[in-house]
Amino acid sequence: MRRALRGTVLPVALLVVWEIASHGGLVDPRILPPIERVARTAIDQVANHGLLGDLGFSLLRDMIGFALGTLAGLAAGTVLGLSRIADRLFMPTFNGLRQIAILAWIPLIAIWFGMGEVAKIVFIMAAAFIPVVLNTHEGVRSASAQLVEVARTLTFTPWQIVTRLYLPAALPSIATGVHLALIYAWVASIGSEYFMTVGPGIGGMIIAGRERFEMDLVMLGILILGLVGYLINRSASLLEAWLSRWQRA
């Protein structure tokens, strides 16, 4: 209880200083709008400017890109983990391309796929794909060689070996990859809206707020980014725990 109380001291102090500074004229209210103005902007955005629709659009895009990228990553990671030849052939190229900061792909993707929804989803897909491939690859490779021997002796079919042995063994690692993919995909959704600002979304709203110098809008956007990021992270942690629950048993 005392620890929780201590944790509230700094945030409350920050809010108080913020209020005093913006009401007392210490800081230009255009730079630091009072908290209630941000709240009013939030209500106004929800009521009149379709904030929830923007949020929905961002999340939908995020989820489509995440799902496609994760599925592709699972398939690629499994093949790369199982086949030594595929691993030697493709992994070095993948690792090389991965060195390029993901945002640096945006201009190229925008030219290849246009500035619209397709390009955004392709970018989000790529962001989700990378951690899933890496972690699936690693997980599959970590499957115990002895168990594979046992399965061979028990004349498991290759399909059985993959589904009963490799994938369960790789599951904790895959869960980590999917967790990362969820986070990366959300950041990529925002990034895609920053740089390809056609169509509704939270990232677009923040950029519009910056262009019109509406600090309250920018702050509202950041608040939403943080909240959504937090919720995504929480649910990913729960999912991860659920996927690896058999390990503790």
Place this chain on the structure above:
Amino acid sequence: MRAVSLPSPAASLAFPPAVIALLFPAFLLVMWSLAARLGWLPPQILPAPGEVGSALVELARSGDLLHDTGISLLRVVEGFAAGCALGLLLGIAMGLSPTVEDYVRPLFTAFAQVPTLGWIPLLMLLVGIGEGLKILVIAKAAFVPVTLNTLAGIRAVPSHYAEVGALFRFSRWQMLSKVVLPAAVAPIFAGLRYGLTHSWNALVAVELLASAEGLGYLLVWGRQMFWLDTMMAAMAVIGVVGFLLDRVMAALELRLQRWRLA
């Protein structure tokens, strides 16, 4: 009983790994050249590999490449240093004192929850689009992982280390510099390395959004001019520099941990 040696699957691959690793890029390069030469794709969509190469040479010869890479590196070094210094301080403070952690952790978590990309527009309104913006954004990117790893690293130091230190009547400073920090070097360094990667990504983000120089700007410029060869050359340099930065950190990491091996 004699150990039975099974033929390893790798032995069936007749070529050394490096050759195999180069097969796929070589194939891509051939397809890329063919696609460009036979006009499968217009050069506005896919310039020939040779053009990307000559764009790179041209950028290098004109001095633009060196200038932009230098600018970007300087920004990363400055921002990363600031972010690390703050992250180490906060991580050590929280790691040593649960009271400090109680006070600071919730605010820190809220701050860390918003991705670096989210802070950029806010900071643009606050500090403009000058060098200050770049340093702040890059510092923030390094600050969060460095703080978290330093905190976790210090917490993971076995308590009997501290007991030995207490036996020697070490002062607080000695305890920190002679016991806690050396024992926590590995996780702290993992945080620094991670932080540098984040810093480099943040640099690309901030230069794409608001800059008139640097490697990210080179990309923006190429995009505006529809010079795909320049863009691809810039991407390659971004990849190589990012990779080298990480290698430098890995080498430092190894060096700092030599005492463990001895």
